[in-house]
Amino acid sequence: MxxxxxxxxLNIYVLERVSAANSWSKVKLMxxxxxEAIGTLSSQAEVCMIFRYDRIFExxxxxxxxxxxxxxxxxLPDWRTKDYDAVADDMPSAWARRxxxxxWGFLVARDDGNRVGGAVIAYDTIAVNMIDRxxxxxxxxxxxxxxxxxxxxxxxxxxxxxxxxxxxxxxxLKIETQNNNVAACKFYARRGCTLGGINxxxxxxxxxxxxxxxxxxxx
Numbered sequence: 189m190x191x192x193x194x195x196x197x198l199n200i201y202v203l204e205r206v207s208a209a210n211s212w213s214k215v216k217l218m219x220x221x222x223x224e225a226i227g228t229l230s231s232q233a234e235v236c237m238i239f240r241y242d243r244i245f246e247x248x249x250x251x252x253x254x255x256x257x258x259x260x261x262x263x264l265p266d267w268r269t270k271d272y273d274a275v276a277d278d279m280p281s282a283w284a285r286r287x288x289x290x291x292w293g294f295l296v297a298r299d300d301g302n303r304v305g306g307a308v309i310a311y312d313t314i315a316v317n318m319i320d321r322x323x324x325x326x327x328x329x330x331x332x333x334x335x336x337x338x339x340x341x342x343x344x345x346x347x348x349x350x351x352x353x354x355x356x357x358x359x360x361l362k363i364e365t366q367n368n369n370v371a372a373c374k375f376y377a378r379r380g381c382t383l384g385g386i387n388x389x390x391x392x393x394x395x396x397x398x399x400x401x402x403x404x405x406x407x
Contacts, residue, residue: 218300219341221348226294232280232306235331237272245367247386247398257383261370270368272331275393280329283308287315292328293352297341305332307345309352318362325353327363346379354406361406366391367398376402 241264248258273279283289291312297305310316310326318326327349332341353361363381365372377383381402390399 217336217339219297219304219344221295221297221344223352224294224296226284226289226292229284229289229292229294229308230281231303232294232308232329232331233273234303235306235333237329237331238269238334239369239371240267240269241368241370242267243370245370245373245398245400247367247400249386257386259373259383268368272329280308283328287313289313293325293349293356295345295348295352297332297336297345299336303333304336305341305345306330307349309349311353311356311358318364320362323357323359325349325356325358325361327361342375343379346375350404350406359406361404363402363404365400365402367400368396373400373402376404380404 243261243263246260246262248260249256250258276282277286287310289310293307293309293311295307295309296303306329307327308329310319310328312322313319316326318328327346330342330345330349332345350361361381363376365376367373373383381404383400384403385401387399387401391397
């Protein structure tokens, strides 16, 4: 079952290079975002969650900055790759096994019917230690297909997540990122999120990654 969210259908025009003619062509994307059945949650894995990066944020605890944190962008000597679905227990197919997802939200972005992105919201789930209180929703997962990144799809999904959380009576949205996902950190900062906490020891298997927790008021 699909339930289309109000005002979440948008025509986006982007410029794409036509290599044969060495010119640019305007392409129309027909992006829609809808809520889909939580029983289809594992289909979130159909959208690639791999990205390459050549920079990280070094985090200094001081004033002024993001709520006492100063983010210093550092370039790495080479390109690296991160796959969020590399660990079996972290894959979308494992979420319903690990948690009661009956109250979660699953939003899907499509371009003319084709899946190009998705967002998952965790809500009112005791076993999810990321949830601090009843009026808080956690943006559990947000992903956009590589060919659709930086085209406004992520923004549409994030705005739909905010709407979903407000409809549930939530007053705050919580988001987890890492210091090696610089683009995501900048995205959430532009959306009005505040960096409220870090954990340098959150990922034992990836000792060089720092957990970053962002918060946004939904007044």
